[in-house]
């Protein structure tokens with residue numbers, strides 16, 4: 001094995017940035033599994049592989065590298081000691097960027113780069129702030145002299161629509177909603193309620209932030225985050241709040257929204273029926289869609305709802321599905337299992353949720369969870385009612401919006417599909433549908449492949465759009481570059 005080019009570039013940059021390069025340097029390199037960033041076809045699975053020791057010279061420094069590879073796709077890591085010179089690495093002249101303290105692993109690091117509009121092949125060398133020993137990360141896209149440390153990730157601002165939207169939470173779903181609302185002419189982003197400065201908040205200072213409570217209002221400014229007010233202030237300036245807090249936590253905030261008299265939209269992880277009906281824009285009545293408090297369908301239920309809507313509920317005799325779930329999101333390395341599969345011992349909530357949107361539909365669902373973060377997969381077996389032929393059913397799927405029917409014979413590679421997306425965060429809003437001909441008459445066997453992080457966003461915007469814009473409830477505290485003054 002020769003010294004990989006990105007490692008050589010990173011070493012060159014590190015050593016060029018210190019005043020007195022050492023005569024010798026010992027470093028540990030952790031390579032992505034494939035020997036380049038991206039998926040690997042041959043492990044290591046649940047293991048590290050030892051690639052031995054490499055020797056090279058960088059400038060005047062003799063470098064000894066111990067190289068390991070790990071079950072990892074995102075970037076390279078290099079750790080070494082530079083006694084007496086650590087403070088210059090990451091200084092303004094060094095060409096190395098020091099990461100905010102919120103970034104503590106490579107999943108958050110990658111997310112931070114995506115939040116800033118840089119791709120998965122970000123060009124700079126970054127230093128983890130918390131490590132005593134130097135720990136830096138870089139990708140195959142390293143450009144040693146790149147001045148590019150961030151890109152303006154703000155979307156093209158909308159003209160500022162009539163419906164003023166407040167968003168609570170800037171996690172996986174919240175930040176995607178924020179991004180879309182900011183560029184959609186139907187909406188004005190009134191503000192975003194946060195309780196901590198996560199990677200998105202650091203990456204996107206252009207967003208109007210509001211603090212959830214007193215504590216947050218005190219701590220955010222100490223982390224360099226400007227705050228325009230408190231949750232209560234924001235609620236007076238919005239027509240609707242979309243609560244993107246963690247699943248099953250919305251009920252704790254519902255009373256605040258009720259007191260403020262504001263319409264509330266909760267995300268798909270809320271199981272509490274007092275938060276309103278579960279709705280889907282293509283299946284629910286207008287009355288339900290515009291109710292004062294509603295719940296969106298979860299990502300998998302959204303996928304199923306799109307298929308049911310495309311075929312028409314009356315043309316379906318029965319839906320039976322097996323959901324293969326990713327164990328975690330792209331930004332949460334700590335959440336998932338690392339090997340194996342967790343089999344749901346009881347029917348999953350998906351069928352039940354689908355039936356609550358389409359009363360009378362016969363549906364059943366099971367789910368299992370696997371160590372993966374590239375999107376969920378569903379095997380759907382749909383028995384057709386006598387009036388719908390298999391051929392007509394396929395034609396309906398091909399014509400439906402937000403479905404991407406994959407040609408027979410092609411396979412869906414979730415990681416590849418994500419990598420080829422040019423959208424923010426590589427979002428895939430459409431549902432990939434592959435028809436598998438099992439030779440079973442009157443039944444469709446479908447593989448459904450979805451981006452769990454993005455698929456609900458189009459429906460979320462449809463449900464927000466069902467809000468009636470009200471008279472100004474207070475004066476908008478400058479909505480910055482994204483909004484218009486709601487009081488006018």
Ligand SMILES: NC(=O)c1ccc[n+]([C@@H]2O[C@H](COP(=O)([O-])OP(=O)(O)OC[C@H]3O[C@@H](n4cnc5c(N)ncnc54)[C@H](OP(=O)(O)O)[C@@H]3O)[C@@H](O)[C@H]2O)c1
Nearest residue numbers: 169171172173194195196212245246247267268269299452
């Ligand atoms: N992730 C998915 O694939 C997915 C797909 C469809 C639907 N959903 C549903 O969407 C909802 C959001 O999920 P998510 O994946 O976006 O979760 P997430 O990534 O964990 O984000 C939740 C965010 O809410 C913030 N938060 C929590 N309490 C708050 C408060 N009191 N005030 C302000 N912010 C608060 C958290 O802040 P901290 O950083 O301070 O904790 C975090 O940033 C859930 O109902 C989930 O089930 C998720």
